[in-house]
Amino acid sequence: MSLEADLARWRDHLNRFAALLGNPPDRAAPPTPEARPGHCLVLAPHPDDECIVGALPLRLQQEAGWRVTNVAVTLGSNPERREPRWAELVDACGVLGFGCIRLGAEGLSDVRDDTAERNPALWAAHVQTLAELLTEQQPCLLLAPHALDDNPSHRGTYRLVAEALARARLDTVLAHTEFWATQSAPNTLVQTSIADTARLIAALERHTGEIERNPYHLRLPAFLADSVRRGGELVLGAGEAPPDFAFATLYRLVAYRAGQPAAELPRRVYPADQALTSALLTP
Template sequence: MSEETDLARWREHLTRFAALLGNPPDRQAAPAPASRPGRCLVFSPHPDDECIVGALPLRLKQEAGWRVTNVAVTLGSNAARREARWAELLDACAVLGFECQRVGEHGLSDVRAEPIRAEQVQALAAVLEAHRPDLVLAPHALDDNPSHRGVHQLVVQAIAATRLDTVLALTEFWSTQARPNALVQTHIADTARLIAALERHTGEIARNPYHLRLPAFLADAVRRGGELVLGAGEAPPDFAFATLYRLVSYRAGQPAGDLPPRVFPADQALSSDLLQP
């Protein structure tokens, strides 16, 4: 099945799902005003995380011309599947329009929050030094998977080691985070693209069709984000799909404070200004 057919199929399904939620049709965002294109790195604990948390970088690439690179920190724990997972990952990133690289020849092994290995921190620091990104995505500290927690610690320590000025977007999947401050909508077409990319991880969805559940995950972020970002008791936004992040500003490698809480609807194009306090 072609990419165009995949996207059309998912757009049809998601339009029906959005109608059940009572949301109006999503509007396409107009291109953002010209500004300096930014640089984004997505540090993925496993192949597929780039799709699950990819709403913000996808929109920045499409609407603000950002260059996005997915960094495969590991290729999974099954050594026999690593080359296949790398091939699947390249296919998924091609759907999203992301560049892709792995840490080392086969990704890192045994990434855990404890103990943190100095050579692993150095490997991620080398990637940061090479790209000097404006925005970095990594799991939040308590995302309930050992590799996700390990990648969080590696990224934070690598940012410190490089004394980088950047914004860290903390992501969630295995458990929710306590203080998200950014709710990023994806319209029907972009949500379809994220799911179509996730379908490229064929070996993983063969054992667990979790790509079919991604729309529910994105819809639930709207339910929670309406109050967690806008404030308790506030009405949820009038759209179907979104992703939650916590945006933290870093200066000289150290956290300098959270960015203000904001909702980013799909009918307002993103620009590099979203990283400003």
């Protein structure tokens, strides 16, 4: 099946889902490419995370002309699946229009929250590898799991990113993402239109080996809908009216200066009819 057919199929499903939730039709903002668009790095613990948390970079790319690069921190724990997973990842990133690179020949190994204690030499090498990439790329925005995202590789990736940022002494913004566990203090809710949500799911379908094991792409719309429920109160404030859209992703944006967290960004909601620009990275 072609990408166009995949997108049309998912748009139809999502429109029905949105109608059941009582949401109005999408209103999309026209793109306004920036004169000097930024660069976003998605630090993905596993192939497929770029699709699950990709709302913010996808919109920046489409609406402001940003360059987005997915960084495969690992290619999973099964050596026999690493090359197939890399091929699936390249295919998925092609659907999203993201660039794709990997750390090391087969991704990094043993990126877990306790690796530094169990194998300090390996951990130091991992931190140096990522710090060198950050220094080379100089991203305006990074995406990485929050510290308590309840998967060992997700927590390990958070720790790796925090230490590599300190090593590189980078000025940037880190967007904490969530999947295996919610974060307690998100400050940014980013809507995805029906079309963008369909694209994220169509990209996720390209990870064929993973969705054969667990068809979690079918549950992604519910996850994004629940982010609207939570975000309506956590970002807008307790007791406030929820946003009138169906699908969104929650993040916690923190400004870093010289590699250290410096300031939480203000709480904001970004509906699809408000074009995303670099302004979202300002305090």
